[in-house]
Amino acid sequence: MINLNQDTPESFGKVAVMYGGSSAEREVSLKSGEAVLKGLLDAGVDAHTFDPADKPLTDLLVEKYDRVVIMLHGRGGEDGSLQGALQQLHIPYTGTQVLGSALCMDKIRSKQVWQSLGLPTAKYKIADKRSYDGRSCKAIMDSLGKEVMVKPAQEGSSIGMAKVDSVQQLEIAIQNAFKYDNKVLIEQFIHGSEYTVSILNGKALPSISMTTPRVFYDYTAKYQADSTVYSCPSGLTPEIESELAELALEAFDAVAGSGWGRVDFMQDKLGKFYLLEANTVPGMTKKSLVPMAAKQAGLSFTELSLAILSTSEPAQSVQA
Template sequence: MTNVNPLAPSAYGKVAVMFGGKSAEREVSLLSGNAVLKSLLSLGIDAHRFDPAEQAITELLKQQFSRVVIMLHGRGGEDGTMQGALQLLGIPYTGSGVLGSALCMDKIKSKQIWQTLGLPTAQYEIAVKSSFDAGSCEAIMARLGNEVMVKPAQEGSSIGMTKVNSAQQLATAIQDAFKYDEHVLIEQFIQGSEFTVSLLNGQALPSIRMSTPRVFYDYTAKYQADSTQYFCPSGLSAEQEQELGTLSIKAFSALSGSGWGRIDFMQDKGGNFYLLEANTVPGMTEKSLVPMAAKQAGMRFSDLSLAVLQTSMERG
């Protein structure tokens, strides 16, 4: 279990829980932020809602906030831009810094770094909107095994993602993904089980295995469907659990991630793990994956919310 060193509620000062924003993940951010805000208030912390879509961030100074809990998902909150703005304002904030946030948000940059360091990740290709040639799709499919995932480089919650198994489908999926990003990741599809590992202050929490009857673990499977199943404990052996935890810590550190986050994996039929992506501001609703893993480790949701808040103290 990850311990939380208790401080008096007043030690945190006036806390802004920042959520909402203008990204495609606004609705999920609202759920996460409200859950964390309610939790911090229950602990006696002077916490307040702050939606950057409704007021300028300079209001943080005018309203004399001491620190910010970032619960913004996606662009404008998870990609380093808000982190940089808060650093310029001199206000401590939770989670990863500018570099770590930017690298973890970019699926292509993440994979390039992992690949350079010899960490396991699926084969991939990159499509750039300004130079994409639909005529290359047949060759791409052949190189990647004729079954691929198409992902906008900098979207979360599976937004804009498509699984395809033909050159024609690939061309259409890439054009759809270009609506969200000028750079698109085309990734070899790994047939097997999907896992996620939550990280808190340099420690790996128990892994979770996800199962869905849908084509893949998409937005609907994550937030809307009742058919998605979650297994925590995940069913891995003690050795595999240790392997996955160690790999998660290495992968997060390689991208300069810090404080807290989550790493997603696929495991193929041979038992090999492949890194999918990193998240620096994962979902924090009562039913989200990080709280689920924390509960398995013996942490209440309020403990977890407090632990996230305390990552801001490192920048104090």
């Protein structure tokens, strides 16, 4: 499963682990970056942290870095802007390129791509801050059902998200989501179990199911609470596990994802899976899901870090 395309750790050259940044996910990014740095150092890679909040990207050239491991979550790191800048600097980087990064970061546009291909995704409406007047809340609730999820279009780690079950709550949740983004996704709430499938070098890793006593799998459940229960293996039958893996790979490819990432799902009470979103720079903290799936697949954290680094092919420095 690991495809390093390198003879020795030294042949990767000098590696910058890009972390921190200035997005709302900075705290998680710092933890992910530190963990991956340790994994790479343990493997013998000449790796160093690089925080773009502290110095300009052109310092990558000044300090003679050969590759970049992107561990920046959220805006500025996961939306294609960093990827484009690195391509202009002719520095290879890990993971998905510009188009896929931008698509996956935008929950609305990724859903529209999946919908156009007939891939399963929940019904939804869009609120645009430039034209929204609040009078559509009742119509939205009538269209999507008694419970809906409200999500800023381009935030991660469940930041700005809310589950609501009334017109009044919906209005408040939309206004709060507008603090993070000018466009807001309002999605039919799917009652059932949540799953995620990690992808590494074109392979799907074992799925994980997540259960939380909280209202939904929010920021606290992901990074702070000890009450969240993760199951890996997830308990699916081999046949359904295979079907879910195929759907994850198809969905990731549809939004131009590459290298490594993660696709999230809900499964309703009838067993049908619905695509939620694709993540091109998933968390790599001690509570994160990709390391958990990799461990189940027989990969240590160090091996996983090297596999992610191996996605920084030199050819990625020039967009095809």
